[in-house]
Amino acid sequence: MILRDALRVLIANWDGSYTVPSRTLYPHQWSWDSAFIAVGNARWSPRRARTELLSLFGAQWRDGRVPHIVFNPSVPEGAYFPGPAFWEARSPSGWATSGIVQPPVHALAVWRVHQAEPDTAFLARMYPRLVAQQEFLRAQRRGPDGLISIVHPWESGMDNSPCWDLPLQAVEPMPDGVRRRDLTHVSAAERPTDRDYERYVALARAYRDTGYRRACAFSVEDPLFNAAYGIAERTLADIAAEIGRDPEPHRAEAAATTEAMVRHLYQDGLFHPRDALTGCLVRSASAAGLVPLILPDLPREIANALIGTGLDLFGLKEGVLPSYSPAASAEFDPVRYWRGPSWINLSWLVWQGLKDRRPDLGAALAEAMIDLVTRSGFREYFGPHTLEGHGSHDFSWSAALILDVVAEHGLNGVPLTAREFGQQARTFGEAHHVGDQVPA
Numbered sequence: 001m002i003l004r005d006a007l008r009v010l011i012a013n014w015d016g017s018y019t020v021p022s023r024t025l026y027p028h029q030w031s032w033d034s035a036f037i038a039v040g041n042a043r044w045s046p047r048r049a050r051t052e053l054l055s056l057f058g059a060q061w062r063d064g065r066v067p068h069i070v071f072n073p074s075v076p077e078g079a080y081f082p083g084p085a086f087w088e089a090r091s092p093s094g095w096a097t098s099g100i101v102q103p104p105v106h107a108l109a110v111w112r113v114h115q116a117e118p119d120t121a122f123l124a125r126m127y128p129r130l131v132a133q134q135e136f137l138r139a140q141r142r143g144p145d146g147l148i149s150i151v152h153p154w155e156s157g158m159d160n161s162p163c164w165d166l167p168l169q170a171v172e173p174m175p176d177g178v179r180r181r182d183l184t185h186v187s188a189a190e191r192p193t194d195r196d197y198e199r200y201v202a203l204a205r206a207y208r209d210t211g212y213r214r215a216c217a218f219s220v221e222d223p224l225f226n227a228a229y230g231i232a233e234r235t236l237a238d239i240a241a242e243i244g245r246d247p248e249p250h251r252a253e254a255a256a257t258t259e260a261m262v263r264h265l266y267q268d269g270l271f272h273p274r275d276a277l278t279g280c281l282v283r284s285a286s287a288a289g290l291v292p293l294i295l296p297d298l299p300r301e302i303a304n305a306l307i308g309t310g311l312d313l314f315g316l317k318e319g320v321l322p323s324y325s326p327a328a329s330a331e332f333d334p335v336r337y338w339r340g341p342s343w344i345n346l347s348w349l350v351w352q353g354l355k356d357r358r359p360d361l362g363a364a365l366a367e368a369m370i371d372l373v374t375r376s377g378f379r380e381y382f383g384p385h386t387l388e389g390h391g392s393h394d395f396s397w398s399a400a401l402i403l404d405v406v407a408e409h410g411l412n413g414v415p416l417t418a419r420e421f422g423q424q425a426r427t428f429g430e431a432h433h434v435g436d437q438v439p440a
């Protein structure tokens with residue numbers, strides 16, 4: 001049932017060459033959403049997963065950046081704000097895009113797709129694009145300590161995490177307010193405040209006005225983003241080896257990133273963001289600080305300390321992972337967007353780092369993710385205590401990543417063989433197939 005429901009969401013949100021995160025709230029292609037969606041689609045339609053990634057990278061800029069939104073020209077400007085008229089950006093291939101990026105989890109997705117159905121031609125096609133994506137970050141975002149900065153909260157993917165409250169104070173809000181579209185679809189109590197939006201838009205406009213070249217009033221080294229950058233290098237080493245390229249430089253870069261993160265972002269059992277403009281650590285209690293568990297070369301004592309914090313501050317034993325610790329009662333909000341609710345993608349990232357180090361806790365997290373969607377459907381996020389769904393309905397990465405969790409962890413404690421899973425999924429998928437347009 002859960003498999004069929006997940007597939008139904010993914011099929012309904014498919015637009016021919018990519019998947020919209022949500023038909024209502026997010027009617028275009030989003031960068032890290034497409035990576036997570038490809039991880040799930042790899043389990044039943046690797047071809048569709050490859051198409052999703054190729055179509056995203058079809059809008060890559062000449063400088064290597066992969067824009068965080070690729071706009072569908074047939075969706076009206078007013079359907080999403082800020083839309084193409086605001087960003088005024090176009091990829092060399094002619095797509096209207098935004099000018100900012102999101103965490104580079106795409107190499108991981110490419111590798112998962114290849115593992116599901118080996119295809120070295122696909123790897124060879126993606127490799128230079130993934131390398132260019134990393135080179136953009138090194139060229140334009142790397143600071144003297146070897147860490148990558150984000151220049152907008154939207155680049156973190158965890159848009160209104162309490163981590164950004166302090167750094168955002170340096171941003172002057174838009175004086176005349178902004179015309180939001182999100183509140184047409186979701187209750188205001190579950191979305192960022194108007195004041196936050198006024199700052200997001202002012203900051204995006206300022207960055208746009210530099211030609212998308214220079215950081216403005218916000219520049220932060222985020223642990224999730226840097227962990228994604230590090231695991232991308234580690235995965236690029238595997239991809240390089242598979243297609244006869246040299247994996248060593250990627251391994252070295254991954255190791256250097258882990259080391260820089262431990263030296264500069266780690267404190268008292270958790271990774272924290274650092275404000276690159278002031279040099280100050282932004283002490284916080286965000287679950288983003290647990291994501292470096294994904295880095296295989298993280299020193300064992302640091303990994304153990306992170307797991308200890310996961311147990312103490314994030315209730316890891318119970319499984320449901322809040323995006324921000326309820327113990328930080330002044331900032332924690334159980335229903336508002338990235339300020340506390342549980343998200344499937346964040347839980348999945350932490351699960352990746354946990355399942356080999358602590359299989360018991362990994363299993364609890366997997367069960368909790370399955371339980372959340374079984375009770376409340378494929379919602380965008382969930383109350384970590386009530387388990388109620390919030391944000392948009394039929395949300396793509398919640399559906400996709402659950403396919404991946406079920407394929408690996410099984411259902412109701414019963415492991416599904418790859419064959420059983422594939423059969424169930426394919427039978428339903430083929431019956432509801434819509435045409436894929438493979439990008440050139």
Ligand code: 2M8
Nearest residue numbers: 021026030032033068154157158159
């Ligand atoms: C949310 O972000 C967009 C802006 O990019 C928004 O609120 O309008 C975030 O949850 C982000 O991580 C996600 O990629 C995007 C689409 O699902 O929605």
